[in-house]
Amino acid sequence: MxxxxxxxxxxxxxxxxxxxxxxxxxxxxxxxxxxxxxxxxxxxxxxxxxxxxxxxxxxxxxxxxxxxxxxxxxxxWNLFDVEVLNWILIGKPDLYMLRHFLQLRLSIEPEAAYLAAQYAKDSDIELIRNALARMKSAEDGYDDTLEADIEFHTSILGASNNPFFIQLKNFIEIALQVNLRFTNRFKAITIDEYQAHADIFDNIANRNPQAAHDASLKTQKITVGLVNDAITELEEKKG
Amino acid sequence: MxxxxxxxxxxxxxxxxxxxxxxxxxxxxxxxxxxxxxxxxxxxxxxxxxxxxxxxxxxxxxxxxxxxxxxxxxxxWNLFDVEVLNWILIGKPDLYMLRHFLQLRLSIEPEAAYLAAQYAKDSDIELIRNALARMKSAEDGYDDTLEADIEFHTSILGASNNPFFIQLKNFIEIALQVNLRFTNRFKAITIDEYQAHADIFDNIANRNPQAAHDASLKTQKITVGLVNDAITELEEKKG
DNA sequence: AATATACTATTTATAATATAATTATAAATA
DNA sequence: TATTTATAATTATATTATAAATAGTATATT
The missing domain is CATH 1.10.10.10 (Winged helix-like DNA-binding domain superfamily/Winged helix DNA-binding domain)
Incomplete structure (x- = not known):
């Protein structure tokens, strides 16, 4: 022990x-x-x-x-409890579990972006801007990719000013870590990825809820699509 | 005690x-x-x-x-814990709390309907069909409106076959109870309300994810809109 | 005066022990 | 066969003793 x-x-x-x-x-x-x-x-x-x-x-x-x-x-099980989520992560979740995480992210994050554009205080916007800057640094190798990513996505949840969305920060944080298990741990953030995040931020900062929502949804759909493809491939192999 | x-x-x-x-x-x-x-x-x-x-x-x-x-x-706070949710309900939540509940419902339920149309087993579909029948009975005064409503919405979450969505059953159940605090406890389900639910079910049963999603989203948007209006009115009164 | 150190009192953490309450299973009875 | 009763396994509650952690205070040091 x-x-x-x-x-x-x-x-x-x-x-x-x-x-x-x-x-x-x-x-x-x-x-x-x-x-x-x-x-x-x-x-x-x-x-x-x-x-x-x-x-x-x-x-x-x-x-x-x-x-x-x-x-x-x-x-x-209280799956949104921070300890329980960590135990899931320790338990080496498979691709199906990753899909479950991503399905909920797709459900939550676009709406969080919508609410952020509606209800964020100026200080909330600054926190997101800050996180985006960290992602830029990570793109150039000067900051930790995962940490910056987590900060970006959770700061949007915070900006929703809705306690239920805020509670889901833990979930998103673990979801990103699970995701990383299936991609290259050390790969830098690409320009495309950075731009997708910047789009979400710009629409929140410009107080455009629907556009912020749609920008977020677009990236989430791509991610879910990739995992669906990976699972399909896996199942075809198995027969 | x-x-x-x-x-x-x-x-x-x-x-x-x-x-x-x-x-x-x-x-x-x-x-x-x-x-x-x-x-x-x-x-x-x-x-x-x-x-x-x-x-x-x-x-x-x-x-x-x-x-x-x-x-x-x-x-x-573990806001998705069933006991914590009940303590929220006991604490007589206000209109703002109701809005928080509804914002998350709007975020969750359309996607749950989408996933249900994709992943529901036949037995899952039967459970939703059953709940819809209870709503019909409630419309005629032969069943409990609230219970039927809860069963309908939670059975869709169950049909998503995603553990995170399933965990949110508690949340939806309390959300519906909070909602009831602000509407007429004893009012029957209207034909319009019933039809909206039937639309969601039909699209799930017909394995049409996007249509199921959109049908759910439509009703959620109406509900959020009503509460937003109520809050605006309240704030104008206060000045 | 500012900073570090040691002391003290408060509060929780851990352990050990005793007894009560609950309840699944088995045995006895009708 | 069905019902009741007894038994044993296991957790629930209470009590007492001691240890460990730590916030706040007092003291010493620079």
Whole structure:
């Protein structure tokens, strides 16, 4: 159990959460009992029970007398929880999972851009402008591509001034990281990619919601299309 | 503290969660210490601490030695957690919150309909057909309007066969309940409303993604428009 | 005066132990 | 066969003790 700088409870939450998302403990199956977890990880019942409660709060497990601790059906999992998302990432998601991420991005981001053009404060616009500048730097190799990309897309969510969209920042951040697993980690941002992002920004800054929406949607459709093609190819290979 | 049939920990989670979402405990402010919570609710430290851990897992609070228990900034709250959503509902959300709900619905549901038309299994289609039939019954006063409406919209999310969209069922369910707070609770479903839903279903069943998307988007835009008008009117009154 | 260091008190973190409540399964009974 | 009762497994709750973390204060140092 890697300690990091977290307390025992948080460490156990991390270990078990990771194992559940990786399918080491399967839906409907039992985890070791409280007593067994204490023994396995050599920690007190106090810490163990608190970890179990935290995973319960995230919808991953249920724990009841006599029945023990069971993995809940995945429809109950808090997939937008930042820790759960990280456990998905750790679990080496496949192309189908990437498609799921991208389908929701396509659903969310164009509308976020629309709302940003409507409701962004000047300070919100500046944050997006800043992120775009980082992407320019990354294009020239002077900044981290992934970080700049994350900052750009999440700053638009922030500019929507809608708490639900803001909550989805975690989701987008992990989605971009999953995406990177399937592309070249170290490739620079191309001029085309940069321009697509700049278009979105310009339309937000110019307070043109529909154009901002459409610019965002255009890039999302291309990305989903690429993954659909990759999956089709994969399935044809398999037969 | 209402007991329901939940255990002590869950009861305290509910009480504190509700209070935080209602703003009784404000962002950045401290909650009573562990010891004080034990005294206030007359329960053991064990139960109290487990409740605190569960709220921590939902991103509502942090608890550290000497610092105590503090309400985290709302950007950390797991707004898509089913309990958190219920606490929002309990907290009597205003028109602005309704707009936030509707903005995300507009973002999610048309794309869910698109994916449903692409990926729904026959059994998924049957579930939507069933929900539509319930709406017809509700139109005639033979079924519950709200329940039928919830079943229709969530069954489409289910038919997307995308775990992230499926997770958002809770969100849509609460969104519809919030919406109802601002319309007539007992009004029957009108013929127009029913037809709009039937259009979405037909296009999903006929495997026409774009038409399903557009039919859904059309109704969502109307709803958002109504709330925007209501807010404009409200703000003009206030001056 | 400004900065670093050590001290102190507060609060949570962890552990250990005891007992109660819940409930799935098995056994007994009608 | 169906119903009830008993048993055992497991979590739920309570209590107590000690450790660790840390914000704030006091002290010492430059």
């Amino acid at each position: 890697q300690s990091g700088h977290r307390n025992l409870t948080q460490q156990l939450v991390h270990e078990l959460g990771k194992d559940i998302l990786q399918g080491k403990y399967k839906v409907g199956n039992k985890l070791p009992s409280e007593a067994d977890l204490c023994a396995q990880y050599d920690i007190s019942r106090t810490a163990t029970r608190e970890a179990v409660k935290m995973l319960t709060a995230k919808g991953l497990i249920s724990s009841r007398p006599r029945q023990g601790i069971k993995v809940l059906d995945s429809k109950h | 209402q007991s329901g049939h939940r255990n002590l920990t869950q009861q305290l989670v509910h009480e504190l969660g509700k209070d935080i979402l209602q703003g009784k405990y404000k962002v950045g402010n401290k909650l009573p210490s562990e010891a004080d919570l034990c005294a206030q609710y007359d329960i053991s430290r064990t139960a109290t601490r487990e409740a605190v851990k569960m709220l921590t897992a939902k991103g509502l609070i942090s608890s550290r030695p000497r610092q105590g228990i503090k309400v985290l900034d709302s950007k950390h």
